[in-house]
Amino acid sequence: MKQILMHARLFDGDQFHAGKAVTLKDGQIDGIIDTPGSLGGYEPYDLTGLVLAPGFIDTQVNGGGGVMLNGQTDLEGLERMADAHRCFGTTSMLPTLISDSWSSMEHVARLIRQAHRHWGENSSLSAVKGVHFEGPYLNVDRKGVHPEKQLRAIDDGALELMTHPDLGVRLITVAPEKVGPSFIRDCVSSGALVSSGHTAAGFQEIATALRAGLRGFTHLFNAMTPMGSREPGVVGAALDDPDSWCGLIADGFHVHPASMRNAIRAKPKGKIMLVTDAMASVGAEKKSFTLNGTTITAKDGRCQLEDGTIAGSDLSMIGAVRNGVELLGLPLPEVLRMASRYPAQFIRMDTSLGSVAPGFAADLVAFDPTTWTVRHSWINGFHKAH
Template sequence: MAQFLQVDRVFTGTEFLNNVTLKIEQGKITELGHDSVESAQKLNGLLVPGFIDVQVNGGGGAFFNAEQTPSCLHKIAHSHGQFGSTVVMPTLITDSIEVMNKAADAIAQAINDKVPGVLGVHFEGPHLSLPKKGTHSEKFIRGISEAEFAVYARQDLGLKMVTLAPENVSVNDIKRLVDCGVKVCLGHTNADFDTAMAALDAGADGFTHLFNAMSAFTSREPGVVGAALWHNTSWCGLIVDGHHVHPASAKLAISTKSKGKIMLVTDAMPPVGTDDTEFDFFDGRTVIRTGDRLNSSTGELAGSVLDMASAVRNTVNTLDISLDEALRMASTYPAEYLGLEKSKGKIDVGFDADFVLLDNNQNALATYVLGNNITE
């Protein structure tokens, strides 16, 4: 049965339209026009493409590293759905092979069960650089082996991402990952420019949380940051929470990098959507929330309590980016990165009915996944 929505204002991903009527059938947008339909549900606000977050460790009190179950994934996706995310990539940070296998099983089950918003998995580690490990547990950082390849080669995990340090993973192994259908991101790396560029030549196409936990740009050694900004066709995730990246650095990256290649990410942790002030972490540590900042009890930044609606708002208010471009950074560009550009990231005929209704301050009022309001 067809569903009709009549909206004050719509941002399609390319332009703003007024007084739009959407027809939705079987989770797809089948008509986009201006004719009034008496049975249409009326929405007051700005309807924009659903946000797509490729780095989500937790939310709603749930932490993927602590519980590898479909119910945990549902809780994470649902909590971020309250803030406009219609697709999340649940992210498992550096852990044991046993936990990686359990995480893969949970992802496969969630995809099979069609848990809203879960389309794949992001393994952030364990093949990282010790000097740039950040808050990751040193005892689990290791080289790549056949045990991990068996996980990465699975065909029931949907979209697959792996963040690695290219100085610790050979070019041949990066090529092998790409051949397994994995999107390889460079992160938590102390590599030099040439090593990073060799990894990109081998098929890596992304950088995890640009500037954070990677070798810096300097005059005689451009480092991983230099490779990220120089390389035209790769994508960069950017955490715009006011803590991970200085606004001037973020502005410089956006103005330098090829347009459409910087996407907003949250690197979100369990407290998102809750009032929780701390949670248990690796090695007997605690992650402590102070306002909108998270730090491990040993001092390092430990992800964020950022949601995508706030990331959009911060991008507009602190980086002087136009609203339409900030919205593309949260939806259109990550959709393109994940290869979903023909189904998600825009409001248009033939696209999935994934969108979020925003108020004038970019607060999420309602979120729809395949035409279903998941915030009711």
């Protein structure tokens, strides 16, 4: 099937273009051409008034569409999650398991394998590029909403389970002080990506973890030691290191806008990426749900426990993009890169995702820049109107 996407304001990952059309063929971007007068053999899409950009990539998706990955989700539930986020421009995602039992970890690994059998089909499951195990090897002192009873020492078989190559992209969030550098090295040697999160580590412990192959920091500022004058903590180590990536929950609740702006200025360009940390409420009519028996409610865009504690987010990727522009004052091209190219680089898929260029996957989003509403998405060339 050949498609041609016309009359949009095209952002290719580097710059905006006017008067250009994008052709798609066999699930890939075939070319960027001048808008033609005749359409010979193409299925046309008129995107007048919309921005056409690389599809968004979210490396931290706990839930959506009324479904949490925790809770023995089935394949239908995982597709509901992916569908919900696709409506907000996410064309690639890492479903994220909040610290849970060993049996739940095994179940999610099986589920991700099942999802990958549908990759390339006309299904939102094609957005599932891998899995994010957020825990359970975390520090109870910085547990956040993670259930204390599930935080534990490394399980026998954890390395094999979490790093198996048939899971696709494997992202593992650990507290470095709880697992030690050898576990990080083993994960990295097995092809997994390791991030630091829910950690009470000091600066030197993070420096050691970075030398062992630590690649990133999960939801920067949240559930980690802050930067102080004499002890830079995890935040100081993250901002000081030029090579690692930091995920940022730009919902206006998790991190003060000034802190976000300072982090973006501190890191080299390309090392701050947008994440949602989304919960079941995103894309769902019902705005309350349970996690491990605890009720969480989304109100006015904020997910919280009954006592007011923040518990994940009600943020979508198009919402994060909007906040990057309107809350942080960043230029739209840079925010779009934070939502696509930079996470593609983090998960080592930037040769196929994060740009609109010939040979790249036809993973695209078309949105209204005045209302921040996603109107169309493509995953592997399969179109969906929203």
